[in-house]
Amino acid sequence: MTRRYLDDFAAGDRLAIPGEYEMTPQRVHDFATEYDPQPIHLDPTAATGEFFGRLVASGWHGLSATARLMVEGRPLGDTPLIGVSIDGLRFVAPVLPGDTLRVEAEVLDARPSTSKPDRGFMGIRVVTLNQHGEPVLTQDWTLLLPRRPAAP
Amino acid sequence: MTRRYLDDFAAGDRLAIPGEYEMTPQRVHDFATEYDPQPIHLDPTAATGEFFGRLVASGWHGLSATARLMVEGRPLGDTPLIGVSIDGLRFVAPVLPGDTLRVEAEVLDARPSTSKPDRGFMGIRVVTLNQHGEPVLTQDWTLLLPRRPAAP
Numbered sequence: 001m002t003r004r005y006l007d008d009f010a011a012g013d014r015l016a017i018p019g020e021y022e023m024t025p026q027r028v029h030d031f032a033t034e035y036d037p038q039p040i041h042l043d044p045t046a047a048t049g050e051f052f053g054r055l056v057a058s059g060w061h062g063l064s065a066t067a068r069l070m071v072e073g074r075p076l077g078d079t080p081l082i083g084v085s086i087d088g089l090r091f092v093a094p095v096l097p098g099d100t101l102r103v104e105a106e107v108l109d110a111r112p113s114t115s116k117p118d119r120g121f122m123g124i125r126v127v128t129l130n131q132h133g134e135p136v137l138t139q140d141w142t143l144l145l146p147r148r149p150a151a152p
Numbered sequence: 153m154t155r156r157y158l159d160d161f162a163a164g165d166r167l168a169i170p171g172e173y174e175m176t177p178q179r180v181h182d183f184a185t186e187y188d189p190q191p192i193h194l195d196p197t198a199a200t201g202e203f204f205g206r207l208v209a210s211g212w213h214g215l216s217a218t219a220r221l222m223v224e225g226r227p228l229g230d231t232p233l234i235g236v237s238i239d240g241l242r243f244v245a246p247v248l249p250g251d252t253l254r255v256e257a258e259v260l261d262a263r264p265s266t267s268k269p270d271r272g273f274m275g276i277r278v279v280t281l282n283q284h285g286e287p288v289l290t291q292d293w294t295l296l297l298p299r300r301p302a303a304p
Binding site for chain 1: 186187188189190191192202203210211212215216217219220223224232233234235236237238239240241242243291296
């Protein structure tokens with residue numbers, strides 16, 4: 001695997017993110033215990049009386065699973081995924097224990113930095129889908145990428 | 153603890169979020185192993201050659217820690233924290249192993265739903281700070297809240 005640079009991408013490019021993430025009941029429990037300890041994620045009985053009417057995974061768990069799929073997909077090769085900002089993040093539908101998640105990602109733009117010639121910013125739309133093909137999370141990431149070094 | 157409703161909040165209210173989160177090296181390693189397995193979070197030697205020049209915590213870990221502090225702070229009492237969307241999320245500065253995080257939160261607006269009279273939306277600005285008082289993450293959440301039921 002080699003490094004990829006801002007110059008390697010253009011608006012409209014689809015990034016291949018082949019993996020899947022099993023949102024097992026155990027993982028739902030473990031993540032929520034550590035990072036989102038609410039009855040709607042941890043207590044099946046109490047959850048029936050709340051908004052979703054059943055146990056649902058933490059939205060932060062869905063986001064973290066999305067990060068894992070993106071990292072494992074290595075769309076930038078050996079170049080690290082460094083996030084600058086996220087806009088338009090929508091929790092479109094609840095993620096349920098037992099769901100299987102996958103990710104689709106498309107380049108929105110690739111802009112050289114106006115102040116630092118060695119780097120730039122790439123916008124990507126990241127959509128997380130469940131096993132029914134239904135979007136559960138959508139978000140627009142801005143990543144920091146190096147520009148391709150000039151030939152010596 | 154009792155339930156709080158959309159009607160209990162107004163723009164400018166500061167939410168009391170008293171807790172702290174210790175970003176220990178072990179937690180940095182464990183989170184990154186599971187959700188963001190990149191050398192910049194896991195390999196101190198490799199990380200020195202990358203953008204930050206040292207090991208840094210996953211941004212998703214900082215976000216998940218922020219979620220935990222917000223949940224534990226119980227700003228809505230027994231009413232669950234249900235996120236609809238996040239806008240303007242900025243990774244302002246890296247979170248370093250050994251940092252201690254805390255959160256400040258302020259109500260931006262509280263809007264009744266135009267279609268469903270039993271609920272509404274509350275915007276809050278959530279700022280995560282390190283032990284030096286420096287912001288590391290900023291984000292604007294939109295939460296779904298019930299409206300106060302009419303007296304019988």
